[in-house]
Amino acid sequence: MxxxxxxxxxxxxxxxxxxxxxxxxxxxxxxxxxxxxxxxxxxxxxxxxxxxxxxxxxxxxxxDSGKVLDWNLPGPVLDKHSTGGVGDCVSLVLAPALAACGAYVPMISGRGLGHTGGTLDKLAAIPGYRTSIPADELQAITGRVGCAIVGASDDIAPADRRLYAVRDVTGTVESIDLITASILSKKLAAGLEALVLDVKVGSGAFMKDMEDAEDLARALVETAQGAGCMTTALITDMSQPLVGAAGNALEVIEVMETLTGTGVTPALWDITCALGGEALALGGLAEDADAGAQRIAKALSSGEAVLKFGEMIADLGGPSDFIERWPDRLPAAPVVYEVAADAGGVVAKIDTAALGRAVVALGGGRRRESDRVNPSVGFSELAALGDDVGAGQPLALVHASSEADAEAAAVAVRAAFRLSPEKPDVPPLVLRRILR
Missing domain, CATH: 1.20.970.10 (Transferase, Pyrimidine Nucleoside Phosphorylase; Chain C)
Known part of the structure; x- marks a missing residue:
């Protein structure tokens, strides 16, 4: 051969x-x-x-080209994967919420790709947090805490690492077959019993229309089930940032406000409960997805989820007092600049991918693999679809390392928002559910 x-x-x-x-x-x-x-x-x-x-x-x-983890735990091994978006910090809320409900979540995540933010980059904004650990330590922390969010070690799906690098320079990234195999090979190497998928569609997603998103969702679900892992997918809206922030430390702030209940972001809460409900139902920890969503909501509102998050942070090298002192522990940009609307109106459309690219331009993402990420930069207080914004009122706050960077980002923000006299139809967060 x-x-x-x-x-x-x-x-x-x-x-x-x-x-x-x-x-x-x-x-x-x-x-x-x-x-x-x-x-x-x-x-x-x-x-x-x-x-x-x-x-x-x-x-x-x-x-099977590398190590496949094997587990002997008193609860199901579950995980979630998102196809990527802007302001998508769900993993940081969902993993500890699932752990609080009795699941075990060895979440192998990635860094930012193109205009989309990466889960590992968000966690790297937390001082000391280790995103790269050996597989045996991943198993130990997951067994002890219930969740661990890290990158893939060198012995997890090495064939994918090699093929992905080649695809990136040969114009073959867009193949649904290769996207499916790439995503699932790493997830299934974690030894999962069940997986829930968050397939994004809209201006901030890789899949811009529903037909393409549904094709990818079905390919992922069929392939994962064919490989022996119970899986469902939700197709969710990415026509605007999921939360009111885009940028690594700024999104961690949204996560902590939601976990601690000091400033809950409704979209982040709702998507977390929807995806978590699916995962708990697949893992036998809830009668159905609705009952599972209620369990996730209880884990969030009771404070159990934030305690799990704090344990995970400490076990992976972050501050032991992070959940008490997180405002002091996260980096802040030296320049904060208000972006005012030139004219008034209702936010009718957002070029969400353009906002993601603007974060990268500020230094909050990578143009090349070797680029260093500035965790403090990005946007906060982003206006949402349907918001009524008067002339001179803010569309966003820019967090930048210099005045020049802030001014350039402000131009990008104004260009990404389209204001109209009429309110738009704001799409629901969850658009479709794919079972097979």
Whole structure:
């Protein structure tokens, strides 16, 4: 068996079997497959697509290219994955809420991608927090606390790490088959019993329309279930930032206000309860998703979730008093600049991806992998769809490292908002539920 014959068969539209897919994934992991061959494989998948069975086989093969965690715990091992958006800090609220309900959540997350913020970058705003730990420590902390949010170690799905890097420079990122295998190989390597997916759609999502979002959601659900993991997906709105902030430390502030009850963000609360309800139902900890959502809400309102969050922060190297002293522990930008609307009106449309790119331009994300992230910069108090904003009233506050950066970001913010005399139809947060 060799890479060139496998690529040729894929190029000619012939189906690959599990043995061939397994060989290719191992070749990606151990270097037997060259970068050129990996790129050719990715392009053949992008152009020709694969069958459902091949997609499951590729996902399993990439999962099995490295270590697959095995658990012996008194509760179900659950997780959630989001396809990415702006102001999406749900993971930081959901993981401890699930843990407070008796689940175990080894959440393997990523850094920012393009205009979307990354969960690991948000957590890295917390002084001392370690986002990179060995797999055995991930298991120990998850077993002790109930949750741990970290990045993938080198031995988790190494075939995906290699193929993802090649896709990024060969114009093959957009393949739903490869997106599906990439997302799920890492998640399933965590040894999950059940997974809930948050597939974003709208101006701040990678999927801009409902048809594409539903195609991706169905591919993810079918493939995860085919690989033996109970899974559902919610398609959720990303026509505006999920919370009123965009930027790493600023989103952690929204998280802490919601967890402590000092300033609950309704959208963050509602999405957390919806996704958590699905996960608890899949894991047998709730009769159905509605009952599960009620359990999540109770974990949040009672303070149990924030206690779990504090334990996780401390176990991963962050401040032991973070939940008591978080306002003092998070970095703050030296320049805060109010962006006033040039004319009055109702917020009718937001170019949410443009806001995400503006955060990156401020230094809150990466243009290149080697870029350092400034955790303090971004936007807060963002106006929402349907808000009535008078002339001269604020659309947002810019948090920047210099006056020049703040002024440039203010131009981007004004361009991202469209005001109208009439109120728009604001879409619901949860648009569809995909079961299979």
């Amino acid at each position: 060799d890479a060139s014959s496998i690529i040729a068969r894929l190029r000619d539209g012939e189906a690959l079997n599990d043995e061939e897919l397994g060989w290719f994934a191992q070749g990606l992991a151990n270097g037997a497959v060259s970068d050129a061959q990996a790129g050719a494989f990715a392009m053949a998948v992008l152009l020709n697509g694969v069958t459902k069975a091949e997609r499951v086989g590729l996902t399993r093969a990439m999962r």
